Amino acid sequence: MNTTRRSLLALPLLATPALAQAQPIETFHAALLDIMRNAQRLGARGRFDRLSPVMSQVFDLTAMTRIAVGPPWTGFTPADQATLVEAFTRWSIATYAARFDGFAGETFVTQGVQPLPNGDQLVRTVLNRTGGQEAVQLSYLLRNGRVVDVYLTGTISELASRRGEFAGLIREGGAARVIQELQQRTTRLLG
Numbered sequence: 001m002n003t004t005r006r007s008l009l010a011l012p013l014l015a016t017p018a019l020a021q022a023q024p025i026e027t028f029h030a031a032l033l034d035i036m037r038n039a040q041r042l043g044a045r046g047r048f049d050r051l052s053p054v055m056s057q058v059f060d061l062t063a064m065t066r067i068a069v070g071p072p073w074t075g076f077t078p079a080d081q082a083t084l085v086e087a088f089t090r091w092s093i094a095t096y097a098a099r100f101d102g103f104a105g106e107t108f109v110t111q112g113v114q115p116l117p118n119g120d121q122l123v124r125t126v127l128n129r130t131g132g133q134e135a136v137q138l139s140y141l142l143r144n145g146r147v148v149d150v151y152l153t154g155t156i157s158e159l160a161s162r163r164g165e166f167a168g169l170i171r172e173g174g175a176a177r178v179i180q181e182l183q184q185r186t187t188r189l190l191g
Helices: 003-009 017-037 039-058 061-069 071-075 078-099 158-190
Strands: 107-115 121-128 136-143 146-152
Touching: 017 039, 017 107, 017 121, 017 136, 017 146, 039 078, 039 158, 061 071, 061 078, 061 146, 061 158, 071 158, 078 158, 146 158
Parallel strands: none
Antiparallel strands: 107 121, 121 136, 136 146
16 A cells, blocks of 8 residues: 555544535445345345445446546547446446345444545445454545545555456456456346
């Protein structure tokens, strides 16, 4: 992790009126709990359909696609960019629909909102699991009120991980190769 990101994560957490800025995350977590409680009845496609409008509202999936792709983004045609955003969006939603496929009493707790020097906010949350499983730290980076990155265990950037993956795919075949891979992954997840 770079020094800037490490120092941003070390800033103090505010648990005052700033928590109102966590409302998009509360909305997202409520949707996740709903699909978890109804997972078997909904199936993967039903969970996808329920999450789609919520994630499209709460997450800035266009910005997330651009960040995940990195510098090669500017070399892609507008048509490739649009298709890539669509494929990334569907894959992102399908990933959550596949991961949250049952309910065993889990809860989400928002721990606080950390304002960052650039105006972004970091919303720190915990997914409490049952059965002696360790809780999972999830932090959401919000820009202009929408999620632009998710940090697992508070420090592992989802988009930085994707950028590394996508770099190899871009070398193999540009935007078309990334689009193909995301479409295949989505199909597998939704079965």
